[in-house]
Every structure is written in C-alpha cells, then in structure tokens.
Amino acid sequence: MANLHNNLFDIFYMDTLAAGDTWLHRLDPRAKVLTTLIFVATVVSCGKYEVSMLIPFILYPVFMVTLANLPILYIIKKMALLMPFAFFIGIFNPLMDKNIIARIDLTGIVVWIETIGLNNIMGLIDFNGLKGITGTIDVSGGWISFFSIMMRFCLTVGAALILICTTGFDSVCMALQRFGVPGPFIVQLMFLYRYMFVLIDEASRMLRARALRTFDTGNIKHNLFGQMIGQLLLRTLDRAQRIHLAMCCRGFDGHVRMVRKMNFGMTEILFVAGWSLVIVTFRMYNIPVKIGTLISEIP
Amino acid sequence: MSHHIVQAENLHYTYPDGTLGLNNINFRIDHGESVALVGSNGAGKSTLLLHLIGCLTPTEGNIRIGDYPLNKKNLKAVRRSVGMVFQDPDDQLFMPTVFDDVAFGPINLGLPDADVEKRVMTALETVGVSHLAKRSPHKLSGGEKRAVAIATVIATTPDILIMDEPSSNLDPGSRRRLISLLKTFTHTKIIATHDLDMALELCGRTIVLNKGELAADGETKALFHDDNLLEASGLEKPLTMQGCPFCSKEPIPVIAK
Amino acid sequence: MHMADALISPAVGGTMWALSAGLIGYCSKKVKNEMDDQKIPLMGVMGAFIFAAQMINFTIPVTGSSGHLGGGMILSILLGPHIAFLTMASVLTVQALFFADGGLLALGCNIFNLGFFPCFIAYPLIYKKITRENPTRNNIVSGSLIAAILGLQAGAFAVVVETVMSGISELPFSTFLMLMQPVHLAIGIVEGVTTAAVVIFIWKARPEILNAAASSVPIGGISIKNVLTGITVAAVITGGALSWFASSNPDGLEWAMFKTAGVEELESPHELHASLSKVQEKTAFLPDYGFKSDESELILNENKSTEENGTTAATTEDKKHQSSAWPAVDSGTSVSGLTGGLLTLTLAVAVGFILRHKKSNA
Ligand SMILES: Nc1ncnc2c1ncn2[C@@H]1O[C@H](COP(=O)(O)OP(=O)(O)OP(=O)(O)O)[C@@H](O)[C@H]1O
Ligand SMILES: [Mg+2]
Numbered sequence: 036m037a038n039l040h041n042n043l044f045d046i047f048y049m050d051t052l053a054a055g056d057t058w059l060h061r062l063d064p065r066a067k068v069l070t071t072l073i074f075v076a077t078v079v080s081c082g083k084y085e086v087s088m089l090i091p092f093i094l095y096p097v098f099m100v101t102l103a104n105l106p107i108l109y110i111i112k113k114m115a116l117l118m119p120f121a122f123f124i125g126i127f128n129p130l131m132d133k134n135i136i137a138r139i140d141l142t143g144i145v146v147w148i149e150t151i152g153l154n155n156i157m158g159l160i161d162f163n164g165l166k167g168i169t170g171t172i173d174v175s176g177g178w179i180s181f182f183s184i185m186m187r188f189c190l191t192v193g194a195a196l197i198l199i200c201t202t203g204f205d206s207v208c209m210a211l212q213r214f215g216v217p218g219p220f221i222v223q224l225m226f227l228y229r230y231m232f233v234l235i236d237e238a239s240r241m242l243r244a245r246a247l248r249t250f251d252t253g254n255i256k257h258n259l260f261g262q263m264i265g266q267l268l269l270r271t272l273d274r275a276q277r278i279h280l281a282m283c284c285r286g287f288d289g290h291v292r293m294v295r296k297m298n299f300g301m302t303e304i305l306f307v308a309g310w311s312l313v314i315v316t317f318r319m320y321n322i323p324v325k326i327g328t329l330i331s332e333i334p
Numbered sequence: 335m336s337h338h339i340v341q342a343e344n345l346h347y348t349y350p351d352g353t354l355g356l357n358n359i360n361f362r363i364d365h366g367e368s369v370a371l372v373g374s375n376g377a378g379k380s381t382l383l384l385h386l387i388g389c390l391t392p393t394e395g396n397i398r399i400g401d402y403p404l405n406k407k408n409l410k411a412v413r414r415s416v417g418m419v420f421q422d423p424d425d426q427l428f429m430p431t432v433f434d435d436v437a438f439g440p441i442n443l444g445l446p447d448a449d450v451e452k453r454v455m456t457a458l459e460t461v462g463v464s465h466l467a468k469r470s471p472h473k474l475s476g477g478e479k480r481a482v483a484i485a486t487v488i489a490t491t492p493d494i495l496i497m498d499e500p501s502s503n504l505d506p507g508s509r510r511r512l513i514s515l516l517k518t519f520t521h522t523k524i525i526a527t528h529d530l531d532m533a534l535e536l537c538g539r540t541i542v543l544n545k546g547e548l549a550a551d552g553e554t555k556a557l558f559h560d561d562n563l564l565e566a567s568g569l570e571k572p573l574t575m576q577g578c579p580f581c582s583k584e585p586i587p588v589i590a591k
Numbered sequence: 592m593h594m595a596d597a598l599i600s601p602a603v604g605g606t607m608w609a610l611s612a613g614l615i616g617y618c619s620k621k622v623k624n625e626m627d628d629q630k631i632p633l634m635g636v637m638g639a640f641i642f643a644a645q646m647i648n649f650t651i652p653v654t655g656s657s658g659h660l661g662g663g664m665i666l667s668i669l670l671g672p673h674i675a676f677l678t679m680a681s682v683l684t685v686q687a688l689f690f691a692d693g694g695l696l697a698l699g700c701n702i703f704n705l706g707f708f709p710c711f712i713a714y715p716l717i718y719k720k721i722t723r724e725n726p727t728r729n730n731i732v733s734g735s736l737i738a739a740i741l742g743l744q745a746g747a748f749a750v751v752v753e754t755v756m757s758g759i760s761e762l763p764f765s766t767f768l769m770l771m772q773p774v775h776l777a778i779g780i781v782e783g784v785t786t787a788a789v790v791i792f793i794w795k796a797r798p799e800i801l802n803a804a805a806s807s808v809p810i811g812g813i814s815i816k817n818v819l820t821g822i823t824v825a826a827v828i829t830g831g832a833l834s835w836f837a838s839s840n841p842d843g844l845e846w847a848m849f850k851t852a853g854v855e856e857l858e859s860p861h862e863l864h865a866s867l868s869k870v871q872e873k874t875a876f877l878p879d880y881g882f883k884s885d886e887s888e889l890i891l892n893e894n895k896s897t898e899e900n901g902t903t904a905a906t907t908e909d910k911k912h913q914s915s916a917w918p919a920v921d922s923g924t925s926v927s928g929l930t931g932g933l934l935t936l937t938l939a940v941a942v943g944f945i946l947r948h949k950k951s952n953a
Contacts (some may be wrong), residue, residue: 098946255481
C-alpha cells in the first residue's frame with residue numbers, strides 16, 4: 036500500500052515537472068515521442084558487448100535534463116530504484132559467459148588491455164610511469180555484456196522518464212493518436228490515467244476503514260480479500276455508469292474528441308532531424324574510440 | 335419562451351432490483367423559475383433529476399422539456415438545452431485537463447475549434463477558475479472541482495440548469511461564491527440539496543420529496559415554516575429561520591420575512 | 592515478469608510491437624463496432640481499478656507471504672477478451688511510462704505476454720470451456736485457477752523465448768526456463784485464487800454483470816482467426832525486415848538465431864567454442880575503427896580454443912583473415928577506447944554544464 040502511494044506521489048511529481056515551461060516542454064509532443072523512440076531503438080540495437088559505443092548516447096539525456104530544467108538527482112534516484120532489476124538479470128551474464136574476451140596485462144612498463152577482436156571496448160593505456168606491476172587481469176565477456184546491459188538500462192529508462200517529465204501523459208497520448216494509435220485505445224489510456232487517482236483513493240479509504248475496525252494494519256486475510264476487491268469492483272462499475280451518464284449529458288456519441296493545438300514546425304523538424312543524425316552517428320561510429328585514436332595521433 | 339418549461343406528469347419509476355424510486359410525481363416548472371428539490375437521503379432526488387435528462391426512463395408517466403415530450407427521438411435536442419451538474423464532480427470531470435473537460439460539451443455540439451476555445455474560457459471565467467485551465471482534474475481541491483464541473487455545464491449554454499447537491503463538500507467561502515454565482519444565472523434552475531439555507535436564498539419555490547413521492551410543492555418560505563411537513567420529510571428548518579440559540583434573537587429578518 | 596529494454600534486441604522488440612499493435616488495432620475496431628458506448632468509460636475505469644486493486648494485499652495462507660490481484664484473467668471474465676486486452680495494454684503502457692517497468696521498446700513484449708495469453712488463450716480456451724453457460728462455485732474456482740496458471744505459464748515461456756532470442760542476457764534457454772516456470776506457477780496460483788474470490792463475490796452480488804460479459808461473444812465482423820493470421824504475417828514481415836536490417840548491420844539477430852540453434856552447445860562444457868564463435872561473428876560486422884590487436888595474444892587465445900574444440904578451426908581462419916584486414920594501429924601510440932570513453936563522458940557532462948550556464952546567464 037505504502038508502495039503504491041509512493042508511486043502515486045511520484046506520478047503527481049512527474050506531472051508537475053511536465054507542466055514546466057521551457058522550449059523543450061513546449062515542443063510538439065510528437066517530436067519528443069519520435070526522438071525518444073529512435074533513441075531507445077538505436078541504443079538497444081548496439082551489440083551485446085558494446086560499452087564504449089554507448090557512452091556518447093548520454094548526451095541526449097544530459098541535454099534534455101539540462102534544458103528542460105529537470106531535477107537531475109530525482110531522475111537518477113528513480114533509475115537507481117529500478118537498478119536492482121536490471122542488475123538481477125544482468126548478473127547472470129558474468130556467471131554464464133566466463134569466456135575471456137579481454138585481458139589487462141600489467142607486465143612491467145606497459146599496461147595492456149587486450150581484447151579479442153573487440154577493439155572497441157578497450158585498447159592500450161601507456162603506463163610508462165608505473166613500474167613494477169606485473170600479472171594479467173582477464174575480463175570475461177559476461178562482465179562486459181553485464182556493463183553493457185546496465186548502460187542500456189540507464190539510457191532507455193532515462194529516456195522514457197525524460198519523455199514523460201517533459202511532455203506529460205496526456206500530450207504523449209495525443210501524440211500517439213496523431214501517429215495512428217486507434218482512438219479507443221487513446222481514450223482508454225486517458226480514462227485509466229484520470230481514474231487511477233480516484234480509485235486508489237477509494238481503495239485506501241476502504242483499507243483505512245477496515246484497519247480502524249479490525250485494529251490491524253497488516254494484510255487482510257485471504258477470505259476477506261475477495262469481498263474487499265469485490266466491493267471496490269462494484270463501486271467501480273457504478274462509477275463507470277455515472278461517468279457514462281455525465282458524458283451523455285454533454286452530447287457524448289461514442290467518440291471522444293479533443294481540441295489540441297499541435298504544431299510540428301521548423302523547430303520540431305530540426306529537433307528530430309538533428310537528434311536522429313547525432314544518434315545514428317553515435318551508432319555508426321564508435322566516438323570514444325575515434326576520439327581516443329585522434330588524440331593518440333596528435334603527438 | 336415556452337421552451338424552457340419542465341413538466342412531469344404522473345411519473346413512476348422502479349429500479350431494476352425492485353426498489354421504488356419515484357411514485358406519482360407531478361409538477362410544472364416555468365421558464366426562469368428557480369426550484370429547490372429537497373428531501374431526506376434516499377427520498378428520490380437524484381432519481382428524479384436523472385429522469386429530467388433522460389438518463390433514466392420512467393416506468394410510467396412522461397416528462398416534457400420545452401415543447402417536446404422526452405423520448406429517445408428528441409433526447410439529443412433535450413440534452414442540448416438541459417445541463418446537469420452531478421453529485422460527485424469526479425464523475426463529471428473525466429478528461430485529462432480542465433480545458434479538455436470543459437471543451438467536451440461544445441466540441442460535441444459541433445462548434446468550430448476557435449469558438450470552442452472561446453466558450454471554454456468564458457465558462458471558466460464565469461466560475462472564476464480560468465487559471466486552472468491546464469491543470470488535471472485529479473489535482474484540484476473539492477471546491478475547485480465543483481466550480482469546474484459547473485463550468486463544463488455552462489459551456490454548453492443550457493437553458494435549464496440541473497444540479498445535484500452543488501454545495502456539498504464546500505467550505506463556507508466556496509459555498510458563498512457558489513451561491514452568488516448561481517444568483518447571476520437567469521436560467522431555469524432545479525437544485526437538489528440538503529442545504530436548506532441555500533435553497534431559501536436561491537429558490538423561490540421548493541419541491542419536497544419523501545420516499546419517492548411528492549410531499550409538497552410551493553413557495554420556499556411557506557414550506558419551511560411548516561414544521562409538520564419538515565419533520566415528516568426528515569428535514570429541519572434552515573438555520574437562518576431558527577432563532578439564535580445564544581442571544582435568543584429572532585431569525586435573521588432579511589431572509590426569513 | 593516484465594521484459595526490459597536492456598535485455599531485448601530491436602528485432603524481437605519490433606516484432607512484438609507489431610504483434611501487439613495489431614492486436615490493439617483489432618480490439619479497438621471490435622470495441623468501436625460493438626456500438627455500446629457505455630463500454631468506453633467502463634474500460635478506462637476498470638484499468639484504474641486494476642491499479643487500485645493491486646494495493647490491497649492479502650496474506651497467502653501457509654506461506655504467510657502477501658499476494659494481490661493480477662490483471663488479465665479477471666478483466667477477461669468481467670469484460671470479455673477484447674476490452675480486457677485493451678485495458679491490460681493501457682495498464683502496461685502507464686507502467687512503462689511512469690514506473691519505467693519494462694521500457695518503451697519492451698512494451699510490445701509485455702503487452703503480448705501479459706495481455707494476449709490470458710485474454711485470447713487462457714480465457715476462451717480454458718475458463719470458458721470449464722464454466723460454460725452455467726457458472727457454479729466449483730467451476731469458477733477451477734476455471735480461474737487453471738486459466739490463470741496456464742496463462743501465466745505461457746507468458747513466462749514467452750519471456751524466456753524473447754530474452755533468449757534477443758541474446759543480450761547470457762542465461763541459457765533451459766536454465767532460464769527452469770527459473771521462470773516454477774516462479775510463475777506460484778504467481779499463477781495466487782492470481783487464480785484471487786481471481787476466483789472476486790468473481791465469486793460478483794457472481795453472488797450482481798450475477799447480471801457476469802452474464803453480460805459471458806454473452807458478449809464477438810458478433811460477426813472480423814474473426815480472431817483472420818486477425819491472428821494477419822498479425823502473424825505482419826510479424827513475419829517485420830521480423831524479416833528487421834533481421835535483414837540486422838544482418839546488414841552489426842546487430843543482435845544472428846545472435847538470437849545462433850543461440851536458439853545452439854542451445855545444446857551452450858549447455859555443454861564446450862561453451863567457450865560457442866561464445867567465441869559468437870564473438871567472431873559479432874566482430875565480423877564491426878566497422879573498422881581503430882583496432883588494436885596483438886597477433887601473438889590472439890593466436891594464443893585461438894589455440895586455447897582450438898585445443899578445446901577442434902571445430903573452431905574454420906572460424907579461427909576467418910578471424911585471422913579479418914583481423915589482418917583491419918588497419919593495424921601502432922600499439923605504441925594507441926590510446927584506449929577507455930580514455931576516449933571517459934573523454935566523451937566528460938564532454939557530454941560539460942555540454943550539460945555549458946547549457947545550464949548559458950541559460951542562467953540568459
Ligand atoms: N442503481 C440503483 N439501483 C437500485 N436502487 C437504487 C439505485 N439508485 C438509487 N436507488 C434507491 O432509490 C432510492 C432513491 O435514491 P436517490 O439516489 O434518488 O436518493 P436521493 O434523494 O438522491 O438521496 P441522497 O440525498 O442521499 O442523495 C433510494 O432508496 C435508493 O436506495
Ligand atoms: Mg442523491
């Protein structure tokens with residue numbers, strides 16, 4: 036219960052963030068939805084052992100968080116809360132994939148970071164100054180793909196959170212509608228979102244009433260459970276009926292229409308095109324390796 | 335303008351589960367009249383109002399709104415001229431933002447977008463909540479929700495305004511604002527309420543329901559002086575008509591007389 | 592369990608998106624055609640109900656742990672499969688957007704796993720077959736229980752298949768399956784019991800609700816069979832297109848194919864072979880950015896693998912060929928991708944600071 040309530044407050048807070056007034060907030064929701072989808076799809080398309088390739092992608096969340104005035108710590112906290120899930124799944128990789136695909140060689144003068152074929156992960160660091168270190172550290176493919184999973188996780192989750200925090204749920208819905216998502220589903224999303232708050236309130240009132248009479252705040256017994264949920268369900272059905280009446284009284288004829296001014300103008304085109312270009316570039320060229328190589332060639 | 339009359343003839347209604355809702359209700363409300371509908375809990379107020387907007391169909395008898403009998407065929411036309419504010423504003427505010435919600439009615443009337451926007455803003459200004467336009471209904475206080483619910487109805491410019499307990503859950507300030515607001519409407523008004531003081535202030539005429547039957551229909555002040563009627567119907571004299579318990583002075587003269 | 596973006600490949604994600612989108616389109620059409628506009632608010636509020644109901648926990652007898660109501664099964668029983676599917680899809684979308692449960696690309700998978708199986712498989716093929724026209728206490732309980740369990744088992748199986756096909760997680764098919772199915776058996780029992788409890792309550796209090804749902808058999812229009820054929824074709828095309836795209840790019844699909852084909856190999860002690868050749872296949876597509884290779888090290892590794900499994904010889908040959916084709920960067924001057932990575936990260940953060948600074952000045 037506490038958990039769900041926290042989630043509710045979370046949604047409230049994200050709603051507040053989405054009500055901000057930066058140019059990113061004002062951007063047509065379609066532009067943001069599109070860019071987010073491109074971003075997520077591209078990140079996910081990176082190979083399993085890619086680590087360094089994923090690093091530049093952080094530019095997008097950084098850009099959005101900064102320019103939309105989002106509280107960076109909040110976003111990080113939200114991601115951190117979800118982290119255990121990705122960790123749990125990802126941690127199997129080091130366990131299953133023990134195959135060594137990288138080797139850090141600390142022989143004397145030079146620290147080698149050897150990767151078999153996977154040049155993109157690491158290369159060579161010249162540690163001329165550090166003498167007397169010997170031995171090798173082998174890095175398994177599992178660990179590399181584990182790090183890759185964690186990075187993907189941060190990027191994709193971050194992108195989704197940023198979308199909702201800069202756009203707001205109803206605008207995302209409107210964008211989806213313009214993209215051709217069927218009307219009934221859009222209406223469904225909007226109703227769900229609207230009445231989630233009302234019904235969670237109703238449920239917590241029921242729980243409170245029960246707790247007060249049973250002097251017990253724990254979970255309810257299983258035999259009471261059906262009755263409680265059943266009651267809530269009946270109230271929900273009645274409410275649905277009343278809402279329908281209210282809709283009919285204002286001329287509802289089976290279609291929910293909305294007036295939303297949306298303008299996919301030059302800014303939006305530039306936004307989507309610009310980011311798509313950047314994102315695809317990050318995907319096509321491993322920027323960190325490029326930069327690394329470039330720097331090494333300067334002297 | 336005869337088309338603003340509301341007339342009930344010999345209304346009977348029984349809920350599908352057998353509960354008696356209404357029994358032999360007759361009345362006629364003329365254009366511009368403001369009528370209070372009072373009665374104890376379960377007296378049938380909400381049931382009667384739902385009939386007036388065609389949400390429930392009488393098992394017997396009929397209703398005339400304006401010149402039309404209320405039936406399936408002219409339900410649409412009737413609903414255009416009748417606006418209803420529901421008991422629980424959460425049932426009435428179903429769209430994602432206040433603006434969308436108030437716009438719902440005008441859009442369904444087929445107005446062009448520009449007019450819709452104008453209507454919405456005018457309606458919100460009338461009830462004094464235009465600053466809430468972009469908010470989501472779930473983030474409003476009870477009083478704000480009520481105000482927006484009223485705005486959703488006036489945006490459809492009804493000739494007849496029907497309200498189910500509009501002043502419940504309101505703090506004294508909001509209640510006062512609501513009363514002053516309703517005073518400015520020259521529409522035909524039918525207000526179901528337990529707030530007899532409000533009824534006294536707003537409505538010249540009162541219909542008393544008791545167990546689904548029409549117990550009385552007449553001038554508000556006269557009915558509220560009838561102690562027997564009030565007691566039989568589970569009601570109590572409005573506070574403004576009772577003597578002051580502290581200084582034992584007479585009721586507030588302006589209203590009571 | 593929810594699938595997560597971090598674990599799926601675009602081919603799997605895209606295919607499942609196409610499937611789920613097809614189903615949403617079909618159900619929306621169905622709902623629209625049914626003409627009963629009362630269903631529109633009903634569906635929405637029922638989605639909210641699922642959220643609210645999930646906050647009421649109960650104590651599971653014997654184990655003492657707590658359980659709550661699931662979604663797909665109860666919705667199907669109360670609203671019929673089409674509305675239930677749309678409702679489930681909307682619940683999952685809200686979860687993906689606000690709680691980042693799963694993620695945007697994985698949403699297709701999640702809608703399919705948690706919506707399709709209970710609504711279109713378990714409900715019509717199991718629950719309806721058991722309860723038929725006349726629900727009784729017993730057949731509601733057994734119907735709910737069996738349908739919920741099988742629906743969740745199917746969903747869990749789909750999660751495993753999708754994960755393994757994506758090839759991002761290393762969990763081998765059989766291990767993952769052994770992990771998922773029993774866990775979901777437990778979850779299924781809880782869902783079945785809760786579903787039965789609520790349905791029985793409703794059946795006693797307001798039997799007409801159940802009857803209305805039971806009678807809402809699709810009336811004419813498009814049949815689910817045609818739709819399923821349609822979306823299967825769409826899925827195959829999408830999957831095909833995506834895998835073509837994947838094969839012309841460094842991507843995960845071959846991996847998926849390879850992995851599912853090589854399930855036994857993965858379990859065998861000669862895992863090294865499989866993963867190594869995967870690595871090689873993988874690298875074969877890599878663009879030729881600054882490559883650092885120390886031939887001797889490489890050969891050492893290759894020998895190791897050849898010893899363990901002779902069959903790698905061919906791929907080793909391949910690999911040698913490829914690595915020599917890559918421009919060799921002088922190892923002395925080569926700076927690591929790690930350094931480059933750190934630099935990129937710094938740059939990105941710096942951009943953030945600059946932007947913020949600029950804004951506060953403006
Ligand atoms: N959906 C329903 N099914 C069956 N009976 C109902 C239904 N709705 C109301 N009733 C019954 O009809 C009678 C009249 O109810 P109604 O809601 O009209 O009362 P009311 O005067 O509005 O009361 P309140 O002041 O509490 O709002 C009550 O006895 C009630 O129990
Ligand atoms: Mg009432």
